[in-house]
Amino acid sequence: MKQLSTGSFSLSIFLAIGFTALAQESGPPTLFVAPLKPDTTLMSMWQPALGQGLAEMLITEITKLNKFQVLESTALEQLKDEIRLGEDGYVAGEEKVAKGGFAGADFMLVGTVTRFGGATKGIGLGGFIPGSGGNLGLKTTKNEVRIDWRIVDAATRKILHSGNAEAAHTGTGFSVGVGVNGRGGNIGFDNKEFMGSGLGKATAKAVSNIVVAVSPLNLPQSGRRMMAAKAAAAQAQVQTQAQKAAQAEAESFATALKKTPGKVLAAPANTAVIVSLGSKHGFKNGDKLKLYETSEIKDDKGNVVFTEEKLVGDLTIESVNSETSKTVYTGDKPVKIGWAVKGS
16 A cells, blocks of 8 residues: 655646537536646656546535536546447437537636645654553644646636635545555545545545635636637528528519510400419519500511510509419500510
8 A cells, every 4th residue: 555645736627617509508507527637746656546536526516516517527438438339339329329419618627736645743752661661652644735726718718716725634644555446546525434534534625615715706708608609690690691692682583583574465355464474473463564565667678677665554463373464454545465564
């Protein structure tokens, strides 16, 4: 067993506040706590269980706030395995987990543990009992934990809040040994040996102090959320412009269609005129048309070289078909087949 001694190591705690939809995300912010890492000066004595256990402690305490949706962070490999099972076909298609479903990080709570360990003091009194040669020893262990932390916007890297959490407790020590489940022991609220030690109690106090400090903080809108909102607004603007362009094109096309000239096909009664314009040309019941008397000027060979048009009145569409319409004429001049008809 290797005794955990006084030292300093780095702690990376990632606090992520996310939202569920672009520009309109709602619900409690999400929280991500990464397994803690050591300072490079203590790499040789670092136990993996320590970093994961401290992360578990933070997750437990922050969950109690009911202020965040706490994201899984210490079992990411198991989650990835679940995704791979689906990709390999071991999970039904309708039940498999797809990539891209993890919540993104808005903020990070980054910290460094600058103190974690105990200092032992002892006094030995040789020959305390006269003539016995016995010894009486007194020993005390002071355990201290200090974590300096800051909240950073993950998108902009701006530091929003910072502080430190300190705690100390005098009592028994705790060893994290190697070769326990291949991980080097375990540490956390479910480890009675650790939580009963002075180091465990000091750690619990430091973790609680972090939670107390973070709980009342009012964080601004995150850079990720602002970028999401900006992207959503840009997308909405593009869609709006596309809709306006499509509408303008449709209106332009309809206008062009209505400018298509037609002819009188039949005039069974002077008030009822059949024309060669219908719904495919953009017309509907109630639309107005202009009626023109046409006269042709021909050359000496009988070829039409010029056509004159004279407005004689209006037509109102009474019944429209795809390519023809029945109209009502209110003028006095008799209508002839072949006269020109145009949209108003």
